[in-house]
Amino acid sequence: MVKIDAKGTYYRDLNRKVREAVEKGEKEIVLENVNGQYYIGDGLRGNVSITIEGVPGNDLAAFMDGPTVRIKSNAQDNIGNTMNSGKVVIEGHAGDVLGYGMRGGKLHIRGNVGYRVGIHMKGDKKQGPTIIVGGTAGDFFGEYMAGGLLVLLGLDGDGPIVGDYLGTGMHGGTIFVRGEVDKEMCGAEVGVMEPDEDDLKVLREALSDYCADLGLKLEDVMSKGFKKLVPVSARPYGNLYAY
C-alpha cells in the first residue's frame, strides 16, 4: 500500500503520482488530504484500489477502466463520466451529472445525488453500468437512458426521493425506485410497473454488492417495495418527424 499526501498538490501532479504508482504495480493507494483536485482516476486502467480522504474534484473516474475508488466523504460533479469499468464507492453525497454516458462498472453512492444522474447510460450483452443511490436524486435522473441499471433507494427519509422528468428520453435499460413513483414526475417515454421475480433477483444481486460496500443490511433495503421503470417504446420520437 502507498499513501500519497495530496495537500496543496495540483491535480496534474497528483494524478501523475497516481499513474506512476499504478505503473509500478501498486495495488492499493490511499490519497490523503484531497480537496478539490480534478480528474482523479481519469482514464486509469488496471486492478488497483484507490481510497480518497477528503472531497475530490470534478470528473473523478472519467473514462476509467478497471480500478476501484472509494471516497470517504462527499464528492463533486461529473463522477464516472463515460466510465468503462471499475467501481466508485462514495460514502457521502455527490453532485450533478454522475455517470454520464457510462458504459460499465458501478457507482455506489450512499447519500443524495444532484441533477442529471445516470443520463445517457449505455449497455449491451457484454457489459452494462450500474448506479445505485442511497438517498435522493434531482431532476432528469436517467435522462436518455439507453442501457444499464439505475437504482434509487431514498433510505434517509419519507420525502420525495426523485426529481422531476424522471427517465425522460429513456429508450433502454431499467430504473428501480424504492417506494412509490408519481407518474407526473416521469418522462412520457417511461412505463412504471411492478418488478417481477427476475427483476427482484437482479435487484437483490446489485444491492447485496452495494450493501456490502456501504455496510448496510440487505433486508433493510429490500424491506420496502420497488417500482420498475422501463421505456415503453424503443422509438419514443418515431412520430416527431415528417419524411
Add this chain to the structure above:
Amino acid sequence: MFRSLAPPEYLATIDRVKCIRCKRCIQNCGWGVYSWGGDKILIDTFKCVKCLRCYHYCPEEAIEIKDNPTRFKQNAYWGYHNIRNIKRQAETGGIPLTGMGSDLPYTILFDNLLIDACQVTNPSIDPLREPMELRTYLGKKPSSVKIEKGKDGKLKLAEPAPPQIKLEVPIIFSPMSYGSISLNAQKVLATAAKECGIVMNTGEGGLHEDLIPYRKNIIVQVASGRFGVNPEYLNAGVAVEIKIGQGAKPGIGGHLPGEKIPLEVAKTRMIPVGTDALSPAPQHDIYSIEDLRQLIYAIKEATDYKPVSVKIAAVHNVAAIASGIVRAGADIVYLDGFRGGTGAAPSIIRDHLGIPIEHALAAVDDRLRQEGIRNEASIIAAGGIRSSADAAKAIALGADAVAIGTAALITMGCTTCGKCYTGNCSWGITTQRPELTARLDPEVYAERLINLIHAWTHELKEILGALGINSIESLRGNRERLRGVGLDSFTLDILGVKPAGR
C-alpha cells in the same frame, strides 16, 4: 382519395420501347420506386428522389428522371419548399427532416471573392516543376521556441513541442459517423485518408474494429451521445474531437433514426438495436466554458495529452466562443458553417440558424489575432467547401485547413438528393441496409476519392503558383490576396478584404 397533396417532386419515366425488362432498375432503387408488374416495370414516382442510381444502371439508357412539371405553381414568395413542407406537416404533424447542407439561395460569399495572381511585378511559380508545399500541421503552436545546442553540437529543442497532426494537404474529411453513413463509406474515407496523408473523423458513432488499421489517419469524436467512447477509443486516433455543434443544425442534437441502427451499429454505439440513437443538444457535462475546459483536460489526462479539437457550429457570437475554446485549452477549433452538411436535420433548423463559414472564419481569425492567441490553436473551416477554390479562399481568410464531407460523398455516387435520413441511399452511403451498403466497394470508391484529393492538390498548387508563393503558410490568413466582388462595405469589413479594383 389522393395519396398526398404534395405532388411528387420528380417523375421517373421509362422509355417503354427501349426497356428490355432486365429489372436492374428494380434491384438498384433503394427507394422502391420500381416494381415488376408481370409484363412491365411499374413506377411509383412519389418515392423517387432523383438519386440517379437507376439511370446509371439502366443498360439501355431508357430511364429519364424529370422535375415534375405538375409541381405547385411558381411563386416568388411562397417557395416550393414552403408549400411542400406545409402540406407534409398538415398530413403528419411532424417536423420535416432533410439531409445535406442548406440549398436555399442565400448569398454565397465564396462566389463573391476572387483570388489574386502575379503579373510583371512579381513572378508566378511553375507548380509542376518547382517545389510547392501544401503540408500543414494542426495543433497548438508555441509563441516562441527555445532551441539549444546539444552535447553533440547539434541543435535541439529545449522544451518538448506540443503534439501536432501532420497533413500532406490542408484538406481533411469531416466527421460522419458509422450509423449515419455505412461502414463501407467510412472505409472509403479511411483508405483515402491514409493514401493521401490526411485524416478522416469517426463522427460520434464510435470506431468499428475494421477501421483500426487506419488509426494514424483518424480523429475520434466525442459528442453528447458518448457513443462508443472508452479509453481505447480515445487513444485510437491521432486526436480527439469534442463535438459541440454542427453547422447544419446549430444548437440542436442528433437523432439517428432506428432504421439506421442494425446490430453492428448498435454494438459499436452500445445501444439497443432499432432504437433511435439520441445525441442530446448539449453535452450534459458542458454548460459553460469552464466545463468545456474540464472535458478537454479530462480527455488530455486520459490520452497522455493528445491534441483536442473542438467542433462548433458557426453562430452569431462565434468569435468570442472560439476565443473561449482556445483559452479552454483546445488545440484545434473546427468551425462548421451554415451550409454544412448533415445526415438528418429539421429543415427549419438547417435553413434558418447559424451563419456562413466565410463570416465566421474571418471573425474568429481576427479575434484570435487581436487577442494574441492565434498560434494557440489551428482553425479548420468547414460547411460547404465545394472546390479547391473554396478551400484556397477559406485558407486565405485564415483557416489552417478545410474539411469536406459532401464533396467526398459525391465521389461515392451521392447526387445531393438530400434524403440521407431515410436510410435508403441507393448508393450505399447513408444506409445500413446490407444489400445497399454492399454496393459501395471500398477499394473501388476509395480510388475515386483519392483522385479527387489529388486533383484538388494539383489545383491548389496551381493557385499558389499563380499567387507567386510556394508554401501554403504564405496563403494562410493572407487576405490581401483576396478581393470582394459585389459585396457591401460591412461585409468587406467583416471579411477584412478589399473590394476588387482597390
Add this chain to the structure above:
Amino acid sequence: MNHDYQKDMAGCGLTGLISRKRRRVSGSHIAKSLCLMTDRGNGLGAGYAAYGIYPEFKDFYAFHIMYDEPSVRRTVEEVLKASYHVEKIEEIPTSPVRAIPISPLLVRYFVEPLKEKLVGDVEESDFVVSTVMRVNSEIEGAYIFSSGKNMGAFKGVGNPSDIAEFFRMEEYEGYLWTAHTRFPTNTPGWWGGAHPFTLLDWSIVHNGEISSYGINKRYLEMYGYKLTLLTDTEVAAYLLDLLIRRHGLSIPVACAALASPFWKNIDRMDDGERDALTALRLTYGSALLNGPFSLLFGHSNGLVGINDRIKLRPLVAAVKDDVTYMASEESAIRAICPSPEKVWAPRAGDPVIVGLED
C-alpha cells in the same frame, strides 16, 4: 449604435460567506477558498466584494473608482464635488505583484449627497445610482467599481491569488464576502469586466451565461439603466436593484421572478399562489434570467445564492456555527471550513436566502 454590441461571455467559479452574527473575518479567508477554484477561471479576471470593511465611514457611500486614464480623475472629482460632500479621498492601497505589471489608478471616496441636490421626491439611493450611471457611461476612462455603504469591490485582471495580493485583501475584515474567478471569452484586459459587479450595496458574482441577455437589457433600459459593461452580470445586478429596491419585491419574490417556476409547476399550485405566480411571471417575463447561471448576491443585510431553473450551473451551500458558505464546488468551502455541520446542493431555481441575526 445600440444594436452593435458584443456581449461578454464568461465562465467562472464563485464563492461567498456570511456571518449571521456580523462577525468580521479577514479577506485572506475568502481568497483561500477562491484560489482552490483557480482552474475554473483563466487568469483573466478575479475579484472580491466585502461588507463591513469601513466601520469608521459606515454612513458614507464608498465609491471605488478605477481610472484607466489618470487624466479623467479631475473630471470625475469635479462631478462628485458638485453634488456630494466628500469626507475622504485616498488611493486604494495595493502591493506590487509580478503577474500584474500594469494596473489602472484606483481611488476610493467616502461621500454623501448634498441635501440641496435631492430636489423633489428624489430618493438618495436613486441619486447615487444616477451618478454611477453617468460616470460609467459618459466619462470615458473612469469606472465606478462599487458605490455602497460600508462595503467595497476589489477586482481586476489576474488570477485569484494575484488579485488578492494586489489589493492586500488580508488587511480587510468583513462579515460578508463574495468572490469570483473568471473565464472570459471576450477581449481580456479590462479591469471593469471582472466580478463582483455592484451597484449601491448590491454585489453580484455570477457563473454561466444568461441567454436572455438581449431582452433583459432592453427591459432595463426602459427603466433608465445604462448597460455599459455588456456582461450578463450587470443585467442581474440591475434587475435586483429594480425588483427589490425600486419595485419593493421581497427577496424570495424577486428570486421567483428571475428564476420563475415552470408553468407546469405553477399550474399545480393552489389558487392563490397560482394567481400570484402567474401574475409575477406575466409582469416580469422580460426579467426572467434564462440560460445557465448560478449567482450569489450580497447586500448589507444578507447573502443570497440562486441558480437557474434546470440547474445548469453548480452551487453548493454549507453551514458551520454562525457562518453560511456558498460556492461552485464543495472543496472551495472545505478549503476554509474543513468540517461543516451541514452541506447541501440547493435545488434548481430555489434560492438560499441568508439574513443577519440582528
